[in-house]
Amino acid sequence: MNALANHRFLKMHGAGNAIVVLDLRGSRIIVSGPEARAIAEDPRSRFDQLMVMHDPVTPGTDAYLRIYNTDGSRSGACGNGTRCVAFAMLDDPAMARPADAGSLMLETEAGLVAVRRVADRSFTVDMGKPRLKWDEIPLRDPFPDTRRIELQIGPIDDPILHSPAVVSMGNPHAVFFVDRDPDEYDLAKIGPMLEGHPIFPERANISLAQVLGRDLIKLRVWERGAGLTLACGTAACATVVAASRLRMIGRHATVALPGGQLSIEWRADDHVLMTGPVFLEGEGTFAPDIFESIVT
DSSP states (O other), X not given: OXXXXXXXXXEEEETTEXXXXXXXXXXXOOOXXXXXXXXXXXXXXXXXXXXXXXXXXXXXXXXXEEEEETTSOEESOOHHHHHHHHHHHHHOTTTOOOOSTXXXXXXXXXXXXXXXXXXXXXXXEEOOOOBOSTTTTTOSSOOSOTXXXXXXXXXXXXXXXXXXXXXXXXXXXXXXXXXXXXXXXXXXXXXXXXXXXXXXXXXXXXXXXXXXXXXXXXXXXXXXXXXXXXXXXHHHHHHHHHHHHTTSSOSEEEEEETTEEEXXXXXXXXXXXXXXXXXXXXXXEOXXXXXXXXXX
């Protein structure tokens, strides 16, 4: 029997971003890509991101997180999922451990992430500093200015989208600023075409952003490895950074996504803070039969 069979999980979401939280602290189990895909394919545990807690690696941290997308690929960061993990570590009867009052330090592939509770079901995550150089994002080509890069989709003389800003928030993002409502674009068709474009050697999250005011942005996201999503925290952070660099907004904005709103602040110390809600939908255990086709 698979080691994950009958293992308990929490089904949550952060502003609509579907999250499954799995606690593997105290064990040596590492979720494989095929196992993550099997979990995502089961309607009872469908997710945009699977957040897996492991024992701390760096002294002074509370847990190490491995983050998986729907297709089983790994992600370096997930802000909405990190808030859900914080809720689980502070409030869930089975997952909670003694911790500082409402504050946690978590570790991901992208680095250390500080989280603090600001309300009963709301958390602020320090997403760290954005990476803005072409080789940090990374891009295939050496663009000296990543506020706008040469990339378009559609006819050369009348492109549907063009000149995105590119930012890494632990994962690569391309943000297309549009004048029309982002809902008017066929992002389900456009997203996969751009996600795997050769200019993005590690693929990219594709966002359509409409600036509605100096502190309000409407955003839709095609998430790398997950597809259309109701919310993406790192995309919201990347969009505020990109819009601020282009002087379209200041350094703080509310980002309205299909699943809810996130408050993003790009502080003077270069750190990006994301504040948003968490919702607990329920809990479950992984049915043994979802792993039957996996060869170990």
